[in-house]
Amino acid sequence: MILDGKCPTGPIETSWDRHRFEMKLVNPANKRKFKVLVVGTGLAGGAAAATLGELGYNVEAFCYQDSARRAHSIAAQGGINAAKNYPNDGDSIYRLFYDTIKGGDFRAREADVWRLAQVSNNIIDQCVAQGVPFARDYAGYLDNRSFGGAQVSRTFYARGQTGQQLLLGAYQALCRQVQAGSVKLHTRREMLDLVVVDGEAKGITCRNLVTGQIESYWGDAVVLCTGGYVNVFYLSTNAMGCSVTAAWRSAKKGAYFANPCYTQIHPTCIPQSGDHQSKLTLMSESLRNDGRCWVPKKQGDERAAHQIPEDERDYYLERKYPSFGNLAPRDIASRAAKEQCDDNRGVGPGKRGVFLDFADSIKRLGEDKIRERYGNLFDMYEKITDENGYKQPMRIYPAPHYSMGGLWVDYNCMSNVPGLFVLGEANFSVHGANRLGASALMQGLADGYFVIPNTIANYLARITPGKVKDDHPEFKRSREEIQGQMDKLLSIKGKKTVSELNRELGKVMWNNAGMARSEQSLKEAIKRIPELREEFWNNVNVTGVSGSTNQQLENAWRLADFLEFAELFVKDALHREESCGGHFRVEHQTEDGEAMRDDENFCYVGAWEFKGIDKEPELHKEPLKFENVELAVRSYK
Amino acid sequence: MNLTLYVWRQKGPKEKGSLERYEAKHVSPDSSFLEMLDEVNEDLIKSGKDPIVFDHDCREGICGMCSQMINGIAHGPDTEITVCQLHMRKFKDGDSIYIEPWRAKAFPLISDLMVDRSAFDRIIESYGYTSAHTGGVPDGNAIPVSKVNADIAMDAAACIGCGACVAACPNASAMLFVSAKVSHLGVLPQGEVEAARRVKAMVSQMDAEGFGNCTNHYECEAACPKGIKVTFISRMNRELLKAIPQVEKKAAGGGF
Numbered sequence: 001m002i003l004d005g006k007c008p009t010g011p012i013e014t015s016w017d018r019h020r021f022e023m024k025l026v027n028p029a030n031k032r033k034f035k036v037l038v039v040g041t042g043l044a045g046g047a048a049a050a051t052l053g054e055l056g057y058n059v060e061a062f063c064y065q066d067s068a069r070r071a072h073s074i075a076a077q078g079g080i081n082a083a084k085n086y087p088n089d090g091d092s093i094y095r096l097f098y099d100t101i102k103g104g105d106f107r108a109r110e111a112d113v114w115r116l117a118q119v120s121n122n123i124i125d126q127c128v129a130q131g132v133p134f135a136r137d138y139a140g141y142l143d144n145r146s147f148g149g150a151q152v153s154r155t156f157y158a159r160g161q162t163g164q165q166l167l168l169g170a171y172q173a174l175c176r177q178v179q180a181g182s183v184k185l186h187t188r189r190e191m192l193d194l195v196v197v198d199g200e201a202k203g204i205t206c207r208n209l210v211t212g213q214i215e216s217y218w219g220d221a222v223v224l225c226t227g228g229y230v231n232v233f234y235l236s237t238n239a240m241g242c243s244v245t246a247a248w249r250s251a252k253k254g255a256y257f258a259n260p261c262y263t264q265i266h267p268t269c270i271p272q273s274g275d276h277q278s279k280l281t282l283m284s285e286s287l288r289n290d291g292r293c294w295v296p297k298k299q300g301d302e303r304a305a306h307q308i309p310e311d312e313r314d315y316y317l318e319r320k321y322p323s324f325g326n327l328a329p330r331d332i333a334s335r336a337a338k339e340q341c342d343d344n345r346g347v348g349p350g351k352r353g354v355f356l357d358f359a360d361s362i363k364r365l366g367e368d369k370i371r372e373r374y375g376n377l378f379d380m381y382e383k384i385t386d387e388n389g390y391k392q393p394m395r396i397y398p399a400p401h402y403s404m405g406g407l408w409v410d411y412n413c414m415s416n417v418p419g420l421f422v423l424g425e426a427n428f429s430v431h432g433a434n435r436l437g438a439s440a441l442m443q444g445l446a447d448g449y450f451v452i453p454n455t456i457a458n459y460l461a462r463i464t465p466g467k468v469k470d471d472h473p474e475f476k477r478s479r480e481e482i483q484g485q486m487d488k489l490l491s492i493k494g495k496k497t498v499s500e501l502n503r504e505l506g507k508v509m510w511n512n513a514g515m516a517r518s519e520q521s522l523k524e525a526i527k528r529i530p531e532l533r534e535e536f537w538n539n540v541n542v543t544g545v546s547g548s549t550n551q552q553l554e555n556a557w558r559l560a561d562f563l564e565f566a567e568l569f570v571k572d573a574l575h576r577e578e579s580c581g582g583h584f585r586v587e588h589q590t591e592d593g594e595a596m597r598d599d600e601n602f603c604y605v606g607a608w609e610f611k612g613i614d615k616e617p618e619l620h621k622e623p624l625k626f627e628n629v630e631l632a633v634r635s636y637k
Numbered sequence: 638m639n640l641t642l643y644v645w646r647q648k649g650p651k652e653k654g655s656l657e658r659y660e661a662k663h664v665s666p667d668s669s670f671l672e673m674l675d676e677v678n679e680d681l682i683k684s685g686k687d688p689i690v691f692d693h694d695c696r697e698g699i700c701g702m703c704s705q706m707i708n709g710i711a712h713g714p715d716t717e718i719t720v721c722q723l724h725m726r727k728f729k730d731g732d733s734i735y736i737e738p739w740r741a742k743a744f745p746l747i748s749d750l751m752v753d754r755s756a757f758d759r760i761i762e763s764y765g766y767t768s769a770h771t772g773g774v775p776d777g778n779a780i781p782v783s784k785v786n787a788d789i790a791m792d793a794a795a796c797i798g799c800g801a802c803v804a805a806c807p808n809a810s811a812m813l814f815v816s817a818k819v820s821h822l823g824v825l826p827q828g829e830v831e832a833a834r835r836v837k838a839m840v841s842q843m844d845a846e847g848f849g850n851c852t853n854h855y856e857c858e859a860a861c862p863k864g865i866k867v868t869f870i871s872r873m874n875r876e877l878l879k880a881i882p883q884v885e886k887k888a889a890g891g892g893f
Contacts, residue, residue: 051771066692067758069798070700086778122772129774131767131821131828133790140781158791164699165794172766179762187755210747239694276668278675279696380698383715383722384669449771497682499675543682548649549690549748552682 003256003607003622006410007111012097012628016115019411020454024461031056033465036456037204037219038062039191039246042071043163043441044424045225046170047448052223053177055453060217061174061183062206064190064241064554069171072227072239073444076163077284077377078147079155080127080441082120087144091152093117100439101629103149103329104404104432105581105597107262107605110628111411112429119450120442124156126449130169134158147437148285149329149636155438160284160376166441170448189215190554191246192485193478194222194253194420201419202468205478207486209554212547214483216475220465221419221456224250225448228403228425230263232562232569233514234506236400237269237282243558244565247407247426251565255415256607256620258428259405260565261573264435264582265515266401267333270384271353280399281384283377285437288326290361290370291394293317293337295345295354305347305355305393316340324636331434331582331595332636334398338515339593341397348395357393398515402440404431404582405572408607408622412455413447416607419463421456423447428605433581486546489556494539498555501536505562508532513570518586522574526567530614533563568608568617575619578602599631638664638730642677644689645737650746656735666726670713671696671703673725674736690749698722698862701797704804705750706737711801711860719799719862739800741809743847754800756846757814763842764835765818767828786824793821795863802857802865808849813857815843816873817865823876833880840877 008015008022026034034057038049041063049061063071085091096117101108124142128134134156135143144153158165177183186206193205195216203218229244230236251257268288270281294313301308316336318325328336337354340346347353362370367390371378378389385395406428413421413429424444431439468474512525536559544550579588579595580602588596605622640661647654659681664673671693678688694702703720707713713723728734736750744752782790794817802813819836822828828835851870858867 047771054770065694065700065702066754067701067798069758069761070694070702072695072700075695075697075699084777124777125774126769126771128777128780129767129769129827131790131794131825133787133794133821133825134777136782136784136787138784140783140787141778158794161699161795164797165791168794172761173769173771175758175762176766176768179764185758187758237697239700240696241694273667274665276665276672276676278669278672281697379717380722383698383718383724386724386726453771497679499679541682543685544687549751551690552688 001620003408003605003620004410005109005622006412007109008411012110012114015111016118023454023458026457026461028056032058034058034460035060035219035466036221036223037217038223038225039204040071040225040227040426041068041171041174042073042225042227042424043167043170043444044448045223046071046167046174047445048223048225048423048452049183050170050173050177051449051453052456053180053182056182059177059183060186060219062186062189062191064188064209066187068174068185068187069168071167072242073167073441074164075239076441077160077282078286079145079157079162079438080123080166081147081154081438082124082156082442083117083154084121084124086142087153089152091154095152096120096154098629099150100430100436101432102634103434103436105434105595105634106432106599106603106626106631107259107580107624108430108432109624110626115451116430116443116446119446122450123442123445127166127169130173132158132165132169145286146289146327148288148327148333149436157286160374163441166445170445191226192249192482192557194250195474195478196253196417197468197472197474199418201417202472203470203475205475205482207482210549212545212550214479216470216479218468218470218475220460220463221421223421223423223452224407224426225423226426228406229565230400230403232505232566233400233509234502235272235277235280235510237266237280240279243561245558245561248561248565250407250417250420251610253417255417255420256408256609257405257568258408258605258607259572260569260608261513261576261583262404262433262581263400264330264402264404265334265398267330267337267398268356268396269399270381271348271350271395271397273349281380282399282401283381283396285330287356287374287377290373291326291356291358292360293326293354293356295340295347299344301345305357314345321636328636329434329436335515335584337398353395353397355393356396358389359393362390402435404428404433404435408605412458413451414455414459419459421452423452433583483546485557486553489540489542489553489560490544490546492538492540492542494541496535496539497541498552498559501532501540502555502559505529505532505559505566509566513573516584516586517573519574522570525570526574529563529567529570536560536563564613571617572606572608576602576606603631638666638725638728640664640728640731641733643733643735646689646749647746649748664725666724668725669696669721670707670723670725671721690751692751693721696721699797701799704739704752704799704801706739706804708735711739711805712862717862717864739804741803741848743809743811744800744803756848757798757800759846760811760815760839760842761818764831764838767822768831769827780826782825790821790824793817793865793869796865797863799862801860801862803848805856805860806849807854807856808852810851810857811843811846811848812851812870812873813861813865813867815839816869819873819876820869832876833883836873836876836880
C-alpha cells in the first residue's frame, strides 16, 4: 500500500499556517467533554498534557516513574536548537530546515521539518516565560553555542542540564494543570495495551506498578509520548525503564512501525568498563566544541596519552572533515571512531575508545572557562572512570542513544489508527535517518506545545465525545489478555534470569545490527532472535507474584516485547539496501567509507504492518518528495 | 572485592521490616553501587528468593529516582553524588554496608528500599511554577535577566527532587527542596510576579504534608547530590516574611 502523509501542498513557507487555518476547531465549551489520554510525561508528553489541559480538555496523563519529573528527557545535556539568529551569524528558519533535512540524510518529510523549524522559536520564548534558566551573557541576553551538523550557533542551553531544565518547565506547567483540575496524573503506571474499538483508539490498559492491578482507562484520543527503543541493544544511554512496550503493543493493534532500523549511535559516551555494566553514560556532544578527537597514528600503541608526541597523533575528524572537523554529525563521528578502533588504534582498556582532548582549549581559554562550560560533565566523567579530564584526555566510544524510527504518523501526528497520536521520539517523523544534536528536545516540545494542541482538534471535532467508555467489552478482554500474559511469565520458572537473556539479545543486536550492518550479519540476527524468544518463553525465571510490586516482572514483559520488535528492526535493516544516516550497510559505501544512499529505490518511509508473531510483516511505503531541498550527497568535508 | 550487606527488607507498608544479611562476592571496584545490587539480586533470583526492590531509572545521576541510605548517609559516602553514580571503589574489600530506605513520615514506604515521594509533586502542584500559558509570551530576549540572577536561578533549579535532603535531616524537613524552587522562580523576572503567592502556597503545602522544620543542622546541604546550598532556605524565609502581609493585604481588598 502507498501511504499518504497528508502533508499540505503549495509554498512550504506558509504550509503550517495554511494547514492550521484549514483544520477544524473544537469550541471552548465543548473541549471539556473530550477526554484525552497522554502516555509518558517527558518533553513531548509533559508539554502535550499541560497544553491540552490549559486549552480545557479533560486530560489523564500516565508515567511509569514515581513522578512525572523523572522521564528520560531529563538526561539530555547539551541544548535545544532554534532559528532565532540572535548571534547574527546567518541563521534562519530556512537554514534550520535545510540543516535538519540534510542532517537526516534526506529521509524525512519536508513539511514536518519545516514546521519544526518554524515553531522552534516559539519554544524558546515559552521556556523563558516558564522560568527555564538558560545561559545568558552579561547584558542579560540569551547565549548560544554550536552543535554538530551546523555551521551557525543556534543551540540554547542551561549548563549541561538543558533537558532537565526544559523538562522541569513542562513538568511545572503540568503540575499547574493538575492543581487546576484539568489534568489527572497517574504515576507508576505502565501502558500494556491499546484498546481499539471499531478501528479507532479508545483507551489503554495499564498495570499499576505498586499494586499489580491491571487497570482500564478510556479516552476519546490516545497520545503516545513513550520515547525510543534503543534499549533493544541492552547497553545504551537510555534509562533502565525505557522500552518499546507501549509503541510495540500499539503496533500489534494495527499501528504501522516506520523505519525501525534508523537508530542513532552517539559518539561521545564513556567506554564500557566490564560485564557488570548496566548502562552507558553519554556526555554531551557540546564537548566537541572544545575537545579534539584523536588516536595514536601507530597501531596498538600502548603509551599513555601524554607520552605520545603531537606528530604521532591523528586528529582523524579534522583530517577527514576539514570544514566541520570535530563537529561532524553524530553518525559520521561515531563511524569514524569505530573505524579507528577496528584498525587497532583504539585506546584504553579493551581498546574500544578514542581520546577527546581539551588540552588546547584549556591553554587557549583557561581551565576555569572550560569548567564553567562543561564542569558537570567533567565531574561525571571522573565519578565513573576515576580519571581527571582536565589533566588527561577523556576516553570516549559510541553508544546507542536515540531512535529516529518509530510509529508512523501523518502530518497531524496521527498514526494510521484514527485517534492514536504519537509524539516525540516515539514517532518517526522529523529526523530522517540521523538526528542532529539539540534537535530531540526541539521536537519533543514542538510536538507537545505547538503541534498536537492544533491537530488533535481536527480529529476530535469529527467524533462524539465519550461514545465508548471502559464498560465496553473490549476493555475487559484486554485486561484478561494482559493478566494472562503476566500469569504466563510467572509460571515458566525456568533457569535463566531476565537480565541474562536481555544481555544476550543486546549482544546479538549490537554485533549484527549496530553501527555496521551486512546482509550476512542481519541474517544471522534473524536466525538468533526467534531462538532467543523461544528460550525466553520456555526458560525464563520471573520471581514473585503479579498482585504486588514486582520489578522482575516489569523487566520480563519489556524484554518479551523487545524480542518481538528486534526481529522487525532487523528485517527493516535487511530490506533497506542502502546506507543512510545511522543505517550503515557495509555493502553500500563509497571508496573512502562514506554512506551511499540509493535515492532511486529507497527514497521512501518504510512502514511495517504487524501480521502476527512468526509471520512476515507487510511493508507499506510512503514516497518522500524533495521540492525545496535538492537531493544531494551529504558532505561535511 | 567481597562485601557483607545488611539490607532493609519490608514487603509492604503495613508489614514488619528487618535488616537482612547478604554476601556480595567478586564485586568489581569499577561497578556502580546499583550494579553491585543487580548482581546480588541475580543471586537471589537464582536461589528462588525475591530480589531487593529499589527505585532507579536513568543511572546517570539526573532523574532523582534512586534513593538509599548507605551506612546512614543519604546516597552514600561521596560528595555531590546519587546512589547510581556511586562506584564501588569508594569501599574496601571486606566492608559491611548497611542499606536502608529514605525514612520520613511524609515519604511512606512502599516496599524494601522504595518509598512514596508524591508529597514533593503536591508541593510543586501547589505553586511551583509560573502561570505562563502556552503561546502569547514575549520574545525570549524581550526581558533581559542579569547573568548573576540567571546563575543563581540555575544553581537552585539543579534540584533533582530525590529527597535526600529530607532523608538526611533529623527533622525530615523539606525546606531545602521547597526553597530551591521558591528561589529558582523568585529570582527571575518571569517568576517574581507571583513570588509572594508562590512562597505562601508552597510552604503551607509543605507543612500539610507533614515535613518537619529547619533547625539549622545543614545535613541537607551535605547530602544534596546537586550541591544546593542552605542559603536558599534563608532566602525563602525572607520571601515568606515579605509575603505574608502582602497576601493578607490583597485578601482585604488592597493591591500590591
